Amino acid sequence: MSFEVEPVNRSSLSSQIADQLQEAILDGTLKADDRLPTEDELSKRYQVSRPTIREALKRLAAKNLVRSKRGPTGGTFVTKPSVAQLSDSLTSAATMLVSLKEVDLDEINAARLELESTCCRLAAQHRSESQLSALIHELEVQTDERITAEDFCASDVRFHRIIADASGNRMLAFVMYAVIEALQPVANMIAYRFRERTVIIDHHRRLLEAIQQQDADLACGILKEQIEYLAARHQDAQDWRAGKAD
Amino acid sequence: MSFEVEPVNRSSLSSQIADQLQEAILDGTLKADDRLPTEDELSKRYQVSRPTIREALKRLAAKNLVRSKRGPTGGTFVTKPSVAQLSDSLTSAATMLVSLKEVDLDEINAARLELESTCCRLAAQHRSESQLSALIHELEVQTDERITAEDFCASDVRFHRIIADASGNRMLAFVMYAVIEALQPVANMIAYRFRERTVIIDHHRRLLEAIQQQDADLACGILKEQIEYLAARHQDAQDWRAGKAD
DNA sequence: TAATTTATATTTGTAAGACAAATTAACTTA
DNA sequence: TAAGTTAATTTGTCTTACAAATATAAATTA
Structure with missing residues (x-):
């Protein structure tokens, strides 16, 4: 039975x-x-x-x-779904991945390079005059001698967001925003001591020119330089911190 | 006062x-x-x-x-949410936005093509034997004559997720999952009447082979074919629906 | 009569107290 | 010593009551 x-x-x-x-x-x-x-x-x-x-x-x-x-x-x-809310949710989830150390910094930098290279390539094709003006404006903000580190960081974020917008693809832009936000804690960490503004500004100027001239390969190469520069600066910050702990 | x-x-x-x-x-x-x-x-x-x-x-x-x-x-x-759990939390928002046509399907398809091409390229470099086995397994599931349309869709999603995982970059996998999930309502809509399984299975087989042989360009080309095929099928479904409403 | 204030009803937000269900460790029995 | 039983703990659910916020209707005032 x-x-x-x-x-x-x-x-x-x-x-x-x-x-x-x-x-x-x-x-x-x-x-x-x-x-x-x-x-x-x-x-x-x-x-x-x-x-x-x-x-x-x-x-x-x-x-x-x-x-x-x-x-x-x-x-x-x-609730009525909104595009803004999806963007916030994506950003919040990406930030959690970083906070919870589910992804390491190399992965984020590599993902950022892939994604932002794609955005740069599309931006070189699709950028508008007003987006170029906006990039020029942010570059001016960044070169102002009186700018605080905080405001420099904010302008840096806006600069990269404009590039994402210039890709002409909103979904890609959201994804890019999320990754940029997820990197903010790191950017804030190296902002004061380890990052030369002049180097960043130079990268931004050359990036702007490449996008203006619709040279996608050049833009991607400059972006790679910047991301590698920032990754090295962050490694320096970690080493300095480790040394300080001795 | x-x-x-x-x-x-x-x-x-x-x-x-x-x-x-x-x-x-x-x-x-x-x-x-x-x-x-x-x-x-x-x-x-x-x-x-x-x-x-x-x-x-x-x-x-x-x-x-x-x-x-x-x-x-x-x-x-x-608990530490996994990449899959975090992307699942985006599913509802993304799914509703697509269902309600708050976002443009062409944009999502274009974003998907860019992102998944990147994942394919990296997967061709980084894939492991177990990931290849998993892809082979899903292909077997899909070719089984007894599979329901629902299970075929689920296997399709898993196939693409395995590719995202094989990129070796969890941040990229995270954003790729989100985009795949956002497209689910569309996939479900065309599943019964407008999508030939044999075509999808053929794409998947060729994709698997390209990744196995580490041929990134071939993989990206096949992926482009599949996404274009699906976009056309969806357009047919919309036209058919518009015609039916007359 | 128009504008302002008050009262009322409704629904969610919070609290207090009680008991149930699931689980693990300790104790007892064979 | 292994298996079974019991006790304690924490979350899960329930009941009851009241508070807070809000919109509308009714009453009051100018």
């Missing part, structure tokens, strides 16, 4: 309910700006307590799938 | 606590596998009720930053 044994479901109630609601959102059953049933209604429908529903909703809120509001016209609403 | 007015903090307690704990995880104060204080301890420390703590922890759990376990050696432990 035998009977079948099936795996039992060990997931918590709140995670099961969150998964179901997520599926309803992703498969289009629940649409952007739709109002979910109230917490009380959901707890009746699922035959669970209200705190369990709230826990499930917090799981969805953490993924930006829903937002809540109090009051007679309040409730829990499916 | 005047006094300063500062913005008041409108965030809920549970989201503030989740943010603080997330920061502690990301800045390295809390490391992977560290055990957080018990729910009771956290509620005493933060001077809030235990359900509020639980809601905060559910927010972190949804981001794969913690996991919980019952029992005397249980508790809430810090």
Whole structure:
């Protein structure tokens, strides 16, 4: 005599309910700006307590799938996806990879080189006059003697973002933004002591000229120089830190 | 007589606590596998009720930053989200944007071609025997006559993810996963009627061979063929749909 | 009558207390 | 010593109550 044994479901109630609601959102059953049933209604429908529903909703809120509001016209609403939010999520996830040391610096630098080379190549093809003006403007900002290190870093980021924008492909630009942001902690670390602004500015000037002249190969070569320079500076910073710890 | 007015903090307690704990995880104060204080301890420390703590922890759990376990050696432990988990967290946002046509499909396809060409080139250099075996295995799965359309799509995704992994760069793999996932609604849409499996399988076989032989240019050419094929199939699906609506 | 203030109803946010479920270590029994 | 039982701990769920925020309707004032 035998009977079948099936795996039992060990997931918590709140995670099961969150998964179901997520599926309803992703498969289009629940649409952007739709109002979910109230917490009380959901707890009746699922035959669970209200705190369990709230826990499930917090799981969805953490993924930006829903937002809540109090009051007679309040409730829990499916969030409308936006391009800005996707960009933020991508950036936040990339930053986490770095913070949690899931990826090492060589990997990020290599990825940056690949991605930004692609952006440079496309930028050399697609750049507009206003993007060139914007690059020129940032170069002027960077050469100003009064600029603080902080503002120099900010201008550096903007310079590279303009290049990403000039690729003419928004998805690529988002990906590029994410990688640039993920590198910010490192950039901040070497900003004060280990990075010669004049070298960076020179790279930027030559990069701008190459893009202006639509010379993709030259642009990629200059970019490679800059990324290698920055990687070496960072290695110096690490060595200096290691030496200091002795 | 005047006094300063500062913005008041409108965030809920549970989201503030989740943010603080997330920061502690990301800045390295809390490391992977560290055990957080018990729910009771956290509620005493933060001077809030235990359900509020639980809601905060559910927010972190949804981001794969913690996991919980019952029992005397249980508790809430810090986890390190994997590249796959982090990119999965982008899936919902990206998927919805593509479904709602908030982003231009041509842009995503163009970005995919650039990114995946880079991954193919690196995969041709860096692929391991086990990655080749995994690709071979997926090809076998795909050629099985009994496979459902759903399972074929899943295998297709895995095939491309293996290529991203074979690039040997986790940051690149991360962004590649995100782009692949964003295209899933489109792939699902054309899966049943507009996509010849034999064509896809042929592309995959040739891609595998090119990577095996470490011929990066050939791999990139085949990939271009596949992406163009899929874009055309999708255009056919849209046309067919437009015609059907008349 | 128009503008302002107050009251009411609704929904989410938080708290307190109780009990259940899962798990591990310690203890007991064979 | 191995197997079984028990106790303790922590998370998971439930019940009940009240607070906070909000929008609308009603009441009051000018």
